[in-house]
Amino acid sequence: MSAPIVIHRPSPTGGRRVTIRGQIAGLAYEDHNVVKFLRRAALPETSRSGWNGEAGAHTSAAA
Secondary structure (H helix, E strand, C coil): CCEEEEEEEECCCCCEEEEECCEEEEEECCHHHHHHHHHHCCCCCCCCCCCCCCCCCEEEEEC
């Protein structure tokens, strides 16, 4: 089963909302925040996810 991980556009406060499987995981300000959300959701960390600066939402999938 594939689990979509979406790192959304920056919010007005500078953080990015992260959703995992359609559920809000939290607000990330740095890479380590995303890693923490993945661990909390019991998903493997994936090298295919990354921080995209000011670009649009970034989507990845973990096995």
